[in-house]
Amino acid sequence: MSTVVDERLRRLRGELDDHSRIADHLGLDLERPLRSLNDGYPENAVALVGKLTEKLLKELWRHHNIEGDPTTKALNDLVKRCRPHIRSSTVMDALEDIRRLRNRSTHDGYDISDEDGLLAVRRLVDVLVWFTNTGSAALLGGEPDVAPEVARRCEFLAGLYVTLGYRQAKRFVLSPDTVYQLFCRESGMRLEYVELMLSQDVDDLSTVLASSGGELLRTKLPKLTRFVVLEEDNDSATSVGLRNLLGLDFRIVRYDGFVDTLVDLEAHLGVVSPSAGPAEPRSPVNAAVLSTDPHTGEPRMTESEDAAELLTRLARGSANVLVTGRPGSGKSTLLRSLASNPETRRFRFYFDLGLKPKDEPFSEYAARLLAPAMAADRSCAYDLFLYLIRSGTALCVLDAVDEGVEESSPAGFLKLFVDLAAVLSAESAVIMSSRVSFLADSPQVRQLLDSGAGRSEQLVEQMYANGVDPAKVPHFHLVRLAEPDATPLEKRLTASLELPSGTPLADALGTNITRTLAAHGRAGLDERMLDLLGHAFLSDRTMFSLLDLHRSLGPAAFTDGRLDFEACVLAPLLRMAGPDHVAFVHTAYQELLAARYLVADEYRDAAADMPGGAFLTEQVRAFLAGIAATSRTDDCVLPAGTYLVGPAERLLLRRVPGSVRFDRAAVTVARYRRFLEVLNSDGTSRWDHPDQPANVTHHPWTDRLREADYYTDARYDAYPAVCVNWWSAYAFAAFEGKRLPTSLEWEAAARGTDGRLFPWGDDPDAGLVNCADSWVGHPVVTYQAWYEDFAGDAVRRAWVTPATERPGNRSPFGIADMVGNCWEWTSTSLGDPGEAVICGGSYDNPMRAVQASSKGIYRKRGGSNAVGFRCVKDVTGTEETTV
Numbered sequence: 001m002s003t004v005v006d007e008r009l010r011r012l013r014g015e016l017d018d019h020s021r022i023a024d025h026l027g028l029d030l031e032r033p034l035r036s037l038n039d040g041y042p043e044n045a046v047a048l049v050g051k052l053t054e055k056l057l058k059e060l061w062r063h064h065n066i067e068g069d070p071t072t073k074a075l076n077d078l079v080k081r082c083r084p085h086i087r088s089s090t091v092m093d094a095l096e097d098i099r100r101l102r103n104r105s106t107h108d109g110y111d112i113s114d115e116d117g118l119l120a121v122r123r124l125v126d127v128l129v130w131f132t133n134t135g136s137a138a139l140l141g142g143e144p145d146v147a148p149e150v151a152r153r154c155e156f157l158a159g160l161y162v163t164l165g166y167r168q169a170k171r172f173v174l175s176p177d178t179v180y181q182l183f184c185r186e187s188g189m190r191l192e193y194v195e196l197m198l199s200q201d202v203d204d205l206s207t208v209l210a211s212s213g214g215e216l217l218r219t220k221l222p223k224l225t226r227f228v229v230l231e232e233d234n235d236s237a238t239s240v241g242l243r244n245l246l247g248l249d250f251r252i253v254r255y256d257g258f259v260d261t262l263v264d265l266e267a268h269l270g271v272v273s274p275s276a277g278p279a280e281p282r283s284p285v286n287a288a289v290l291s292t293d294p295h296t297g298e299p300r301m302t303e304s305e306d307a308a309e310l311l312t313r314l315a316r317g318s319a320n321v322l323v324t325g326r327p328g329s330g331k332s333t334l335l336r337s338l339a340s341n342p343e344t345r346r347f348r349f350y351f352d353l354g355l356k357p358k359d360e361p362f363s364e365y366a367a368r369l370l371a372p373a374m375a376a377d378r379s380c381a382y383d384l385f386l387y388l389i390r391s392g393t394a395l396c397v398l399d400a401v402d403e404g405v406e407e408s409s410p411a412g413f414l415k416l417f418v419d420l421a422a423v424l425s426a427e428s429a430v431i432m433s434s435r436v437s438f439l440a441d442s443p444q445v446r447q448l449l450d451s452g453a454g455r456s457e458q459l460v461e462q463m464y465a466n467g468v469d470p471a472k473v474p475h476f477h478l479v480r481l482a483e484p485d486a487t488p489l490e491k492r493l494t495a496s497l498e499l500p501s502g503t504p505l506a507d508a509l510g511t512n513i514t515r516t517l518a519a520h521g522r523a524g525l526d527e528r529m530l531d532l533l534g535h536a537f538l539s540d541r542t543m544f545s546l547l548d549l550h551r552s553l554g555p556a557a558f559t560d561g562r563l564d565f566e567a568c569v570l571a572p573l574l575r576m577a578g579p580d581h582v583a584f585v586h587t588a589y590q591e592l593l594a595a596r597y598l599v600a601d602e603y604r605d606a607a608a609d610m611p612g613g614a615f616l617t618e619q620v621r622a623f624l625a626g627i628a629a630t631s632r633t634d635d636c637v638l639p640a641g642t643y644l645v646g647p648a649e650r651l652l653l654r655r656v657p658g659s660v661r662f663d664r665a666a667v668t669v670a671r672y673r674r675f676l677e678v679l680n681s682d683g684t685s686r687w688d689h690p691d692q693p694a695n696v697t698h699h700p701w702t703d704r705l706r707e708a709d710y711y712t713d714a715r716y717d718a719y720p721a722v723c724v725n726w727w728s729a730y731a732f733a734a735f736e737g738k739r740l741p742t743s744l745e746w747e748a749a750a751r752g753t754d755g756r757l758f759p760w761g762d763d764p765d766a767g768l769v770n771c772a773d774s775w776v777g778h779p780v781v782t783y784q785a786w787y788e789d790f791a792g793d794a795v796r797r798a799w800v801t802p803a804t805e806r807p808g809n810r811s812p813f814g815i816a817d818m819v820g821n822c823w824e825w826t827s828t829s830l831g832d833p834g835e836a837v838i839c840g841g842s843y844d845n846p847m848r849a850v851q852a853s854s855k856g857i858y859r860k861r862g863g864s865n866a867v868g869f870r871c872v873k874d875v876t877g878t879e880e881t882t883v
Contacts, residue, residue, distance in 0.1 A: 009034055012121050019128040025141045026059055028052055033121050042117030043105050049120040050075050050102035053095070056127065056139060057082045063138040075102055085138075087159055087390040089383055089422075091130045094123040133168040133183075134158040147176045150200055153255055154179050156391060157229065160262065161194055163387045164377045169193075174208045177201040193224045198255070200231040226250040229258055259347060261375065263384060268373040272336040272350050284308070285330045286482040287323075307334055307481055314477055315344050315395050315429045323433040325481030327588045327619050328489025328505060331433040335399050338431060345395035345429065347388050353404030354587060355577045358540060362404075362419045386422055395429045402434040403542070403587065407650070435619070489586065506623050509592045513573065520559065520569040528553050534597030537590045538607050540615035543577045588619060595623035598653075604642040604753075608653040616644065616651035625754040625762055634814035636662045637875055643748035644755030647853050651755070656748050659875040660741065662815045665803035666824060666870045667732065669710065670717035672700075672724065675732045687734035689727055691833075693861070698728040701863035706799055718802040720822050720868035726836050726860035729825045729869040738871035743828040743837040743855060745872065750819065750840070750852035752812035757851050759811040759818050764847050768808040769820035770801050773847040780846035790844070798843050799865065811852075819850045823858070825869040835859050842866035 016023075016030045023030050030052070036044035057078035061070035064085045070078060079095050086092055101120045104110035131139040134155045143151060158168055158181060166183035173179050178199040184191050199205035205228070226249050253261060260266075287307035307323075307330070314321050315338055325331050332352075339350035349370075356365045363382050370381035377384075388394040398404075398420070405412040423430060486494070486502065493508035494501060497515065517523050532552040536544070549557050549568065558567045565571055565582065577583040584590050598604050598620075607614040621644060640659045646652040676699065679685050683697025700711055701723040710716050710723075724732075733739050741749070750759050758764065766773040772780050775794040780786045790798070800822050809817050818824075823838040830837060838858045841850030844866060858867060 008118055009037060012118070012125065015125050016121075016128075019125075019132050021141075022056075022128055022132060022139050026055055026139065028055060030124075033117070033124070037114065037117045037121070042114050043112040045117035046101050046105045046112055046120045049098055049124050050105075052124060053098050053102075053127065054078055057095075060085060060138050075099055086130075087387050088130045088163065089386060091127050094126040097123045098127075129167070130159075130162060133162045133166075135168070135171060143173060145173050145176055146179060147200065150177055150179060150198065153200075153229075154181065154198055157181070157196060157198065157258065158183070159387060159391070160259070160384070163383050164262070164380050166192075166194060175204055177204045178208050191222065193221055195224045195226045196229060197227070197250075198229040200255075202230055205230075224249065227258070227261065228252045229255050231255055256346060259388070262377070263370065263381070264373045264375065265347060265349075268370060269340055269348060269350055271352075272340045285334070285488065287311075287479050288482070289477055289479055307479065308337065310479065311335075311338055311431065312341070312344060314479075315431055317429065320430045321432065321477045321479055323431065323479045323481065325433075325435060326483060326487065327435050327591075328487035328586070329435070329481045329483070330488040331435065331481065332399055333488065335397050335431060335433050339395070339397045345393070347394040348397070349385060349394060350397045350399070352399045354400035355543060355583060356404050357543075358404070358406050362416075363422070389423055395431065396423055398430065398432045400434070400587075401432045489588070504626060505588065506592055506595075506626050509589055513589065513592075516572050517569065522556050522569050525553055525556060525569070530593055530597045533590055534593035534595075535603075535607075537594040537620070538597070538614040538616070539610060542587065542590060543581045543583045545581050547580075549582075591617060591619045592623050594620045595627060598624055598644075599627065601641065604653065605655070608642045608655055614653050616653070618648045618651070621648075621651055621755045622762065625756050632812050632814075636664050636814050638662060638745060638749040638813055638872075641753065643744075643751065643753060645744060645747045645751065645853065654744055654748075656745055660745055660749075660872040661875050662741065662749055662813070662872050663738075663870040664814065665816045666720040666822065666868045667729075668717060668803055669719050669721055671736075672721035672732060673711060673717075675735050676711070678735070685731050685735065687731045689730045692727045692731075696725065696727050696861065698724075698731055700724055704863055704865065706865050718804065720800055720803050722800060722822055722865050722868045723863040724867075724869065725863050726825050726858075730827075732869075733871040736871060738873045740825055740827040740869065741872040743826040743839055746818075746824065746826050746839045747852060747855075749813055749815055750811050754812075756812075757853075759815070759852060760808055765808070766847055768806055769847070769850055770806065770817075770843045771820045771841065771845055771847050771850045772798070772843070774820075775843070780848075786846055790846075795844065800843055800868070819852055819854065820845075822866055822868040823856060823864075825858075825867065830857065834861070838867055 013031070013034055016034070019030065022028065033045040033048040033052070036042070036048060054073075054075050057075075058070040058073070060082045061073075061078065064082075066081055066085075068081075070081075073081070076099060079099050083092055083095070086095075098120055101112075101116055104116075105112050130136070135143075135151070135158055136155050137143075137151060142148075146154075154171075161183045162168075164185075166185040168181060169184045170182040171179065178197070178201070181196040181198070183194045183196075186192075197205065199208075228250050230252065231254070251261070285307040287305070287310055289310065311321065311323070311334055323331050323334065336350070338344055339348050342348075349366075351362075351366060351369060353362075356362070366385060367382035370385055371378040374381050374384075385394075389396060401413075401416065405416045420430075487505070490503070490505050490508060493499070493505075493512060494503050497508065497511055499508055499511060503511075513529075514523070514526070517525050532548075533544075536542075546563055546565065546568065549570070550563055555561070557569055558564075559569065560567055565574070565576060568574065568582070573584055573589055574582040575585045594616075598607060624644065638656060638660050640656055642653055642655050644651060645654050675685075679698055683699050684692075685698060688696075700721070702708060702711075704723050705711075707713075707716070710719070721732075730740060751757075756762055758769075760768060764779075766779070772786060772790045772794070775798040776789045778789075780789060803821070804816050806817060809819065811818055819840045820843065822840075822842045824840050826837045826839055828837040829835060835857050838856045839854065840852075841854045845854075858864070
């Protein structure tokens with residue numbers, strides 16, 4: 001063994017000696033790994049470190065009463081189950097290294113070197129340091145002379161300083177109610193000290209100090225940071241008596257206020273604290289709590305009350321909450337009030353993820369925001385934040401999580417939740433807000449947020465890696481804000497601008513922009529704002545430097561030639577987002593500008609060509625649908641151009657390269673019967689697809705038809721042709737000199753250029769569509785409601801109806817019955833060539849599943865009573881039409 005290794009072994013032996021109390025309490029032989037290393041067997045050293053770590057974690061398991069028997073658990077399981085009870089990131093990293101080295105040695109056939117053995121012992125020391133230095137009863141055993149509450153507080157305060165890089169140098173139990181602690185750390189070439197005297201009884205502290213004449217505290221160490229930590233405020237006479245005993249070097253602070261000596265949380269919360277002066281009266285906002293049915297996975301409303309009172313009650317407990325509501329519904333106001341209320345929790349943190357750069361990890365963003373509030377040790381800001389979160393004493397408010405994702409999709413939110421996994425502690429309260437309703441509606445996302453077997457394995461593993469046991473994380477209460485006729489934002493704007501009651505949000509926002517510019521004589525900035533701010537939103541850019549505004553909007557955007565926030569003519573619409581950056585006070589302003597930008601054909605085409613695609617939100621789509629309604633035609637021609645497509649959580653701009661004429665209605669029984677008359681004897685035709693499999697017939701799947709005479713009785717002539725497979729639909733289209741539409745063409749034809757939700761507009765109307773809601777006579781919101789209300793009698797009555805029976809179900813291009821009644825085949829396949837995309841929903845789907853964006857996948861050989869089709873023909877020459 002080399003001299004260098006020998007020297008490192010000697011140092012490690014000395015450091016292990018510092019943890020003899022843990023060794024004695026648990027019967028650990030900490031010398032054995034060192035002896036194995038000294039004898040040249042590093043693999044044995046790694047194995048022994050693994051065994052010692054197992055013993056430590058089993059004791060931790062028992063101490064915290066974790067469910068189950070730890071005696072049969074292997075190291076991997078012990079690490080996973082115990083980590084939620086470890087507040088130190090250093091300890092968690094050390095456990096990961098030990099686990100990795102142990103697995104390499106035992107399972108992976110990895111050649112273990114002396115360096116690996118030394119690392120394993122070093123990481124074991126790191127684990128022991130935390131528990132020894134914090135005086136944790138988990139591994140050290142209790143101190144019979146210390147009151148349990150005093151011991152708990154000593155451990156918490158010690159943990160604060162160990163997190164900041166200190167080690168406990170001395171600890172004296174002076175009485176059951178009073179404990180002395182001394183911490184030190186290296187800082188360059190010198191040592192820094194912190195001295196604490198903690199007591200929950202000031203009279204006991206005075207007696208202890210008087211009995212020694214204060215000699216205990218008259219050390220010859222360098223200048224110290226000295227604190228006397230008391231349970232509560234004391235009268236001035238007591239304070240004077242203590243100061244006479246202590247001298248002037250000590251600060252007397254309350255235990256509840258001690259964290260303020262390390263981080264100024266009031267400064268951190270300055271952005272959410274109410275402004276000086278009387279607060280505006282708050283309009284109550286009703287909210288419903290949705291909990292997940294354990295059998296169906298569907299949400300059920302369990303309670304409804306004022307949102308502020310509901311959130312305050314949940315935040316005071318150990319609960320994670322996701323608040324959803326449409327733009328302007330008051331989410332941010334509620335969350336800011338929650339964070340600024342000192343009665344909510346002892347420690348409160350507020351982060352607006354709408355201001356977080358998409359490529360910046362949450363840990364770096366949080367550290368950057370917290371660093372200015374740190375009295376010192378700014379590099380430890382995030383570690384201190386996590387320590388407080390894991391201690392179960394903190395509330396973490398994460399506003400606008402939907403604006404902090406790289407893409408608004410289940411995958412995008414999974415990535416964000418993985419990034420936030422370290423914050424999701426079983427003892428903390430995390431309150432999030434989002435205006436993306438699919439967070440509450442999507443089964444996949446509910447599984448991410450709720451504990452259970454359905455949760456993503458990626459998220460589970462990341463939670464374990466960050467010290468969070470998914471089984472111990474309370475599920476997210478889904479709090480959905482009510483949707484009144486007017487949101488708080490709309491009410492506030494209409495009142496301040498003196499607009500008529502019921503003014504749409506887009507009109508109110510637009511009026512405020514216009515009047516703000518007019519007040520400075522800058523009305524001409526409207527168009528420039530579209531080019532800069534509207535276009536920027538489509539590239540997911542919501543923060544701008546003052547210099548950006550000056551360069552793009554020109555000097556007219558500022559007054560008096562000053563380049564500062566107060567001189568900006570848009571200041572009433574903006575908020576500071578950093579030292580020299582700004583963002584809109586509400587994202588809806590920029591979304592309105594983005595929608596206005598997309599009205600022009602050339603801008604919409606440019607947005608479709610943006611690298612990575614344009615960033616679109618449901619609010620942008622809603623604004624666009626309100627201000628740029630598609631011109632209605634009746635020729636059933638979808639013009640070439642750029643269209644807004646996709647579900648609410650993944651909106652896209654896509655080009656339709658050429659104009660196509662759609663069948664006005666789905667192919668009917670009468671039309672298909674003419675095709676049946678010219679089939680070959682084996683059911684094939686000369687129009688078949690070249691890849692059509694053998695044994696495919698174009699005769700309808702009669703044994704699946706609800707009515708056996710469906711294709712022979714003339715009373716069904718106007719009904720859609722169903723129970724027809726994809727190969728038959730393809731051949732029929734060719735028979736008529738047409739083709740099947742692509743899924744993009746189909747959706748664009750149903751939505752128009754404004755991206756509407758339904759062919760007729762944005763408002764659901766069960767009277768216009770053949771769907772489950774129309775058969776049961778009321779909205780079907782959840783799967784459970786569908787199962788109870790539709791799957792019984794209604795499902796026996798429900799079926800397709802004539803293809804032109806509902807004239808109101810008409811797209812902007814005159815195409816009828818595009819949603820509901822029956823799904824429709826398209827020519828698009830995704831991945832599996834044996835499957836094709838179907839669009840539009842059918843008679844047995846609820847209204848929320850028969851939107852113009854509704855799509856499914858069906859096998860091409862399949863035939864169903866709920867699947868039909870329609871054809872298209874390319875428009876050429878003089879017929880060519882553009883948007």
